[in-house]
Amino acid sequence: MNQIVPAKRPGTELAAPETQDFVTMLIEGQLFGIPVLTVQDVLGPQKITRIPLAPREVAGSLNLRGRIVTAIDVRLRLGLSRGSDDKKGMSVVVDMGGELYSLMVDSVGEVLSLPSAKFERNPRPWILAGVSSRWEFIAWRQSFWLFWTSVSF
């Protein structure tokens, strides 16, 4: 057999049903989470090339070890104001359908392991105005929000 089959990454099929790991991040003082397995990298401030005519929330593109990553300003995507320039933000690089996106947030926190039992549906009325329904929110009873990026643009 000369065909190389890529080894399956363990855990892509939601390994433990009891708990799920999330990378947490802070936007406007609010805590969000993203499933740890979709996260490729966490980056500090990067040199970003602007892309003219792109949607407002597309901050530009950057070079991550030879791959071109599209940077998304999550603040703008969520309908918030553009972050102040003096604060050096951080980015979480996620893989979506083979394409890499760098989600620019205010800061990135620790990885939390949360019990799936505490998962609750998205409380629709609480969604901020201007947030597209394409972004789904997941709420835990904890005092923070997590958002989920499995839905593409």
Place this chain on the structure above:
Amino acid sequence: MDDLLSEFLTETGESIAVLDVELVKLEQSPDPAVLQNIFRLVHTIKGTCGFLGLPRLEHVAHASENVLGKFRDGELTVTPSIITLILGAIDRIKAILSHLEQTESEPDGNDQDLIDQLNAVAEGGEAKAEPKKAKVKAEKPKVEIKAAPEPEPEPEPVREPEPEPEVAAGEAHEEAPVRSNVPANTAQPPAVRDGGNQLSAEGPKDSAVAAQTIRVNVELLENLMTLVSELVLTRNQLLQMVRGRDDSEFTAPLQRLSHITTDLQEGVMKTRMQPIGNAWAKLPRIVRDLSVEMGKKIDLQMLGAETELDRQVLELIKDPLTHMVRNSADHGLEPPNERKMAGKPEIGKIVLNAYHEGGHIIIEISDDGRGLNIERIKAKVLQNGLATEAEVESMTAQQIQQFIFKAGLSTAEKVTSVSGRGVGMDVVRTNIERIGGTVEMKSQPGRGSTFIIKIPLTLAIVSALIVECAEERFAIPQISVLELVRVTANSEHGIEMINNAPVLRLRDRLLPLVSLKKLLKLNDDKDAERQETFIVVTQVGTYTFGIIVDRVFDTEEIVVKPVAPILRHITMFSGNTILGDGSVIMILDPNGIASSTGESGMLGGGQAAEATTARDSHSDSKTSLLVFRACGDDLKAVPLALVARLEEIDVKDIEHSHGKPMVQYRGHLMPLLSVDGSTNFRAEGRQPVLVFSDRDHTMGLVVEEIVDIVEDRLKVELTANQPGVIGTAVIAGKATTIVDAGYYLPQAFGDWFGAAAKDFGSSDDSGAPRLLLVDDSPFFRNLLTPLLSVAGYDVVAVEGADRALHLREQGREFDLIISDIEMPGMSGFEFAMAVRGDPRWQHVPMIALSSHASDKDFERGRMVGFNDYVAKFDRDSLLSTIAQTIAALKGAA
């Protein structure tokens, strides 16, 4: 070795190896699937042999197939003895193959014994199993004996399969559809095992061809290419880092890495290269079928079939090419009787020509058919509402022709099975542009059409120009960049506004401009006062426009990567890439920019192609002129075509010989002259010199300063009776003295034309009679053309009699023909006879020009039809003769 044969050997070698294994497997367990595979393989071998004209192989394979067929139909049961027999047949095929490989022909002899046995088995299928078995066994030794004279000894067929072969067989079976050569190699050992000793000699020979070529999955190559592209990028990045640091310990190893990377890149690129002939292989057949179907006689010529280009590109242009050739055959070429009537040979010609040109491949498809029918296109355009009548009226023929690249336009009156459905050229154009190529078209009514396709060699790595706009950098694919123009606040090339649209007057053409800044909605604080901007003159198809950018950097090799899906809707970008310094850069798409400017990409375009067609048409033709200053401040100009080179000589190098200045130039003495005849050169430093050259004579005209090269209509408005001056013309908006190079040449060499030049007198304007000048010397043509036009004639100069006769074919008319006598190809005498022998130009007066002006020549000239005979370069005589002839003509009329 013939490609086809070696491919056949490789393929059959693989099949045979698989067969060995499969047959053994079949013997063990008669599985219908295995049998089916065996049958298919043998059948393929048989078919290919028949096709290639290999009767021995074919017969053996055929007999084996018969037996296998009986197995399949259940008429025969699989027994070891029959399998042995078939394996024997396979071995015979192997032996013949190895002979084929060495000598490229089948060995002598026949296989009747083997075939008889196989047939007997096939026949005996109906008979009882017992006798058949016995028969086979009895005859088996015969196989070996008969096989002995063969170049290779008959190996002992495999009998006792072991577990390993089975594994190999399984693999082979699985991989066969992947068309990988691996199974051939892995499957070989089991076949060899038993007869190992006998076969050891045969083994290596057998696989010689197979070992030279392997089949590799295309995807694997693609992956390899991607990896190499990445490697190139990383290498570039590393080089950028080390650049400027001379003492770095990395320099040496990095240089090596760089070399290896380059070699690797070239190597991998080569694996993807295929001759363009592959894409043409189908064409002769298509053209042949077409010629039969349509009753046309077509001669398809294919030149440069060995030109190689990237496989991916090849795939993408295959269909457009086929389509265009089909179009040429269907629409372009006329039926034989029509061709005869047009005075063309009955057999229409389609010429495909491919060649490399600076990182691109140029493919020309030309036919000598009827050319595009402008009127019909016009009608179609109006009918389909692609343009209004007023628009169409104001368009040039070239612009109208461009409509064939629009969707929904077919000028064929009938929809044939071949073409005419109007879904052709637009798709062709889109396909070619998609791979960063361009397609241009030239067509002359009655003379045929030529399509010129320009495509990049490879899509993986392209050369791009890096520009900056509002402090952002962008890449523009080099293929679409024609030139760069720097515009400063006080330069003569200024950006002008027409209807609020910026334009640039470039060599007297109005070039539409787009501001990249506005286009991309970039805001720049420093926009207000910029000292200089750059214009990237870009060509898309035949539409030329300029992109205004702030700065231009260098060019860089880039690997085009597609943009993220969320950005795909932006048509301005064709991709993005990482530069050597590690930053990401967007690649501009000239097609997208052109279409966003509201240009359809064809209307208002066509300048580029127009320029080439305009060369022949005389009334508004432009001449490149070299503008210089000498002896005074006024501008002087001389047709650029007359100037062989521009040189700067050191005044110290000027020598004098019997009072005349000269300089040693390229191993010869070159006399120097100045415009006013003086010999006062600069005291020191360097002096620019215009070098005139014709055949072996070279002279230098010393000037003060070379100002510019402009392209303009040469219309001499004031004539001067001063030697060495033709007159004054307005060139690039300034009054310029047109210098008569012809005056200076004889001064330098008395024998330049065998006769000394006299000063030139102008003749009366006689309503611009049309003159045709035929002379093989470009110098002489360039010299006479301005002289004659200044004398009030409308001159068309061609380089030979064939060209002149071409013009006749085009229906051009002239009042007078002036022809040189000594010309390569058709001489002036022959030309005169050809002119007189055809009704069209029969009565056009002809004047012969020659440096041999003896009475005998005069006589001969008169005999063949020249009305007059003038010694070359006796300009007075020439002009007076022309004037007289024209006057006589008018008197007669």
